[in-house]
Amino acid sequence: MNCDYERTLSNGRTGFPEFLESMEAFLEETGAPVAVVTKFMIAFDELVSNILNHGSAATISARIFLKESEVAAELIDDGDAFDPLSLPDPDTSLSVEDRPIGGLGVHIVRSLMDHVDYSREGNCNRLRFAKNYPVDL
Numbered sequence: 001m002n003c004d005y006e007r008t009l010s011n012g013r014t015g016f017p018e019f020l021e022s023m024e025a026f027l028e029e030t031g032a033p034v035a036v037v038t039k040f041m042i043a044f045d046e047l048v049s050n051i052l053n054h055g056s057a058a059t060i061s062a063r064i065f066l067k068e069s070e071v072a073a074e075l076i077d078d079g080d081a082f083d084p085l086s087l088p089d090p091d092t093s094l095s096v097e098d099r100p101i102g103g104l105g106v107h108i109v110r111s112l113m114d115h116v117d118y119s120r121e122g123n124c125n126r127l128r129f130a131k132n133y134p135v136d137l
Contacts, residue, residue, distance in 0.1 A: 001072070004030075005064040013052055020044060023062055032071050036133050039112040040071060043129055046105035047075055047084075055079035057125075072115075072130035082125060083118045085110075 005026045009019040023044055027037040044062065051057050057079030065072040084106045092107075110116055115130040 001065050003063045004066045006061060008059055008061040009048070010059045016048065016052065019048070019060075019062070023064065026064065027071065030066055030071075032066075033133050036071055036131050039131055040073065043109045043112055044073070044075075046109055047127060050084065050105050051075070051077050051079065051125075055082065055125075069135045070130055070132045072128065074129075075125075075127045077125050078123055079125060081120050083120070084127065085116065085118045 005023070007019060007022050009015050020041065024037065024041050027040055048060055048062075051060055055077060057077035059078055061076045063074045063076070065074075087106055090104055090107050109129060112131070113129040114132050115128070117128050119126045119128075
């Protein structure tokens, strides 16, 4: 599958807002439904924040792939091997006061996307996620 958009973040939190803004602008220009763009931006924000806050990555690259009725993305980072999908689902039956702070990001991404998977390839973590949407006839 050919990549339709790619951007690399190599200056950590300093460049994070512009990193997100550029992806949002690209997605909006594609004509993808607003709901799909919104879900992707939540996913990008959650996942890249986790990499920045908990990982050791010097660079994070985002790739976006477009099909007629699907937006797919891949985040690649050069940090230590870590599969965020291996984390147990949080206990959402507890009250907000009884839950530990954090730990919902991956859960949110899983609930927003139709497909999420992780792989370690060489020295890089690869997290792929996709959202399907209906195309007006």
